[in-house]
Amino acid sequence: MAFSLHPSLDNGITKGSASFSGGKLRCHCSSSPVEVALAGNVAHNHACGCSKCWKPKGALFSIVAVIPKDQLKVTANESKLQIVDKTAAIQRYACKDCGVHLYGRIENEHPFKGLDFVHVELSSEKGWQEPQFAAFVSSIIEQGFNPEKIDEVRSKFKSIGLETYDSLSPPLMDAIATWTGKRAGKL
Ligand SMILES: N[C@@H](CCC(=O)N[C@@H](CSCO)C(=O)NCC(=O)O)C(=O)O
Ligand SMILES: [Zn+2]
Numbered sequence: 001m002a003f004s005l006h007p008s009l010d011n012g013i014t015k016g017s018a019s020f021s022g023g024k025l026r027c028h029c030s031s032s033p034v035e036v037a038l039a040g041n042v043a044h045n046h047a048c049g050c051s052k053c054w055k056p057k058g059a060l061f062s063i064v065a066v067i068p069k070d071q072l073k074v075t076a077n078e079s080k081l082q083i084v085d086k087t088a089a090i091q092r093y094a095c096k097d098c099g100v101h102l103y104g105r106i107e108n109e110h111p112f113k114g115l116d117f118v119h120v121e122l123s124s125e126k127g128w129q130e131p132q133f134a135a136f137v138s139s140i141i142e143q144g145f146n147p148e149k150i151d152e153v154r155s156k157f158k159s160i161g162l163e164t165y166d167s168l169s170p171p172l173m174d175a176i177a178t179w180t181g182k183r184a185g186k187l
């Protein structure tokens, strides 16, 4: 394969543990890394091809999951964090020295407000929920991926057991639509 989806996908997926109770995320700085403690396992872990989610060098996809924001605490070197794009729905906090995103938080009214977005590959602990699906696959074309090879990307996801979508998964899109329909008084 001439491309890497992500290091934690390329050789198949390792299943998480139902009894896993959390751990620490660290940025890539060799000195004074930013540390974030998560007091539980993540949910809705997925591969994301969008242009905004942090990806390790050489990877086409990010691996990103959510956790309730009251289960996330910055435990070291918080002063190194800065918001990548203040206008985005998800305010992504990145280390200003190494560029790694430690967490993303939603401040505006949004169906996923109260959930933080995190990358469990930043943890050395084992047992985090494994990726469940691939989202925003076509978005990698916007970032320069050859559209003629996109079927190879979708086939690779299928081969490791992940469905591919060009938005979030149907249950998450349904949850967003339900929230939007209620807000508009249609439901
Ligand atoms: N084609 C765009 C899509 C970006 C996008 O909508 N990303 C989603 C998923 S991020 C995690 O799953 C999203 O909700 N974005 C809100 C935000 O980033 O603030 C692109 O590639 O940029
Ligand atoms: Zn760093």
Ligand SMILES: [Zn+2]
Pocket (backbone or CB within 6 Å): 048, 049, 050, 051, 052, 053, 062, 136
């Ligand atoms: Zn994304």
